[in-house]
Amino acid sequence: MKLNDFEQDGVMVLEPKGKIMGGPDATILHEKLYELIEKGKKKFVIDLSRVEWMNSTGLGIIISGLTTLRNNQGELKLANVTEKIKSLLVITKLATVFETYDTVDEAIKSF
Amino acid sequence: MDKPIITESSIKIPSSQEFLVDVDGFLEGRLVKHGVDKGVIADIAISVTEIVNNAIVHGNKSVFEKAVTVEIKAENSEVEIVITDEGDGFDPHNIKSPIEDDNLLKEVGRGIFITRALMDKVDIDSGPGRPTRVTLSKHI
Numbered sequence: 001m002k003l004n005d006f007e008q009d010g011v012m013v014l015e016p017k018g019k020i021m022g023g024p025d026a027t028i029l030h031e032k033l034y035e036l037i038e039k040g041k042k043k044f045v046i047d048l049s050r051v052e053w054m055n056s057t058g059l060g061i062i063i064s065g066l067t068t069l070r071n072n073q074g075e076l077k078l079a080n081v082t083e084k085i086k087s088l089l090v091i092t093k094l095a096t097v098f099e100t101y102d103t104v105d106e107a108i109k110s111f
Numbered sequence: 112m113d114k115p116i117i118t119e120s121s122i123k124i125p126s127s128q129e130f131l132v133d134v135d136g137f138l139e140g141r142l143v144k145h146g147v148d149k150g151v152i153a154d155i156a157i158s159v160t161e162i163v164n165n166a167i168v169h170g171n172k173s174v175f176e177k178a179v180t181v182e183i184k185a186e187n188s189e190v191e192i193v194i195t196d197e198g199d200g201f202d203p204h205n206i207k208s209p210i211e212d213d214n215l216l217k218e219v220g221r222g223i224f225i226t227r228a229l230m231d232k233v234d235i236d237s238g239p240g241r242p243t244r245v246t247l248s249k250h251i
Contacts, residue, residue: 021135021160023128053153055160056221064218084153091228092221093210 001025003032011043011108012036017050020058029058033065042074045107049080059094066098075099079107112178121182124163126171131160134181138192145185147251154229155190155249161222162194162245170198170243185251192247200243203235 001018016029033044046062066076077099081089089095101107115133116123122137124130135156142152163179171177177197184191207214209221227233230247237243 019135019156021131021156022164023131025132026128053157055157055164056219056225057164059221060218063216067216084150088157088225091225093215097215 001028003028005032005036007041008104009108009111011045011111012041013045013047013104013108015047015050019052020054020061022055022057026057026061030061030064033061034068037065037068037072037074042069042072043111044069044074044076045079045101045104046076047079047104048082048085051082051085053084054088056092059088059092063094063097075111077101077107077110079104112176120184121180123178123180125175126167126173126177126179127175128164128167131163134163135160137181138183141183141185142190142251145190145251147185147190151249151251155192155247158226158229158233158247159192159194161226162247165222166194166196166198166243166245169201170196172198188251190249190251194245194247196243198242200237200239200241202239203237 001016001020004015006013014032018025020026020029069076079101081100089098101110112125115130117137122134124133138156138159139152142155159181163181166179167173171179180195182193206223207220209224214220230249232248234246
């Protein structure tokens with residue numbers, strides 16, 4: 001998995017690419033998320049358009065980031081959720097927890 | 112064993128998550144060769160990596176020397192995958208539901224639940240003091 005990140009209008013956008021299945025790939029996303037949270041960033045969008053699939057390790061990372069941020073008056077939103085990941089969010093009822101948007105711009109504007 | 116051992120129908124890995132990518136590559140190769148749809152391959156790969164993660168972390172307690180073996184059998188329109196660890200087992204009836212309100216925001220505990228949703232059949236053969244053997248089946 002590869003990971004790009006950039007800041008737009010005060011919102012951190014993370015762009016993981018590939019598969020998130022556990023191991024070194026998952027560590028990259030987890031460490032970047034927490035590095036930015038520790039730097040004081042509170043608004044995040046994860047663009048999932050380039051994620052082929054993720055398993056519960058990936059879901060665990062984004063739910064962990066979400067709860068950490070909400071406990072610190074922050075928020076994490078999802079954009080471009082693929083059908084594969086959408087079905088996992090529905091199966092696990094996490095679709096009721098995350099705000100999801102069709103585009104990164106919409107997600108950023110929602111803050 | 113310090114790296115994966117791959118045969119035509121199996122892959123055996125040391126207990127480290129760095130080898131999950133090898134398991135995924137092995138599965139994809141075998142299933143593509145069998146003409147399986149890309150979406151179905153993803154469902155199978157998600158499920159197998161869930162069970163292999165559990166085998167590494169909970170079964171083998173991440174002891175590198177202990178192996179996790181994944182065997183695949185694809186015949187006609189059915190695929191069967193067997194994942195075996197070298198751990199001390201667990202009670203498969205004692206798995207909490209991740210969709211209960213108290214568990215919904217937990218970081219872990221969704222693997223078997225997701226696997227049961229994506230595969231047609233999940234059989235967990237385990238018990239205290241013996242290795243765990245999980246058999247996954249899916250129509251392809």
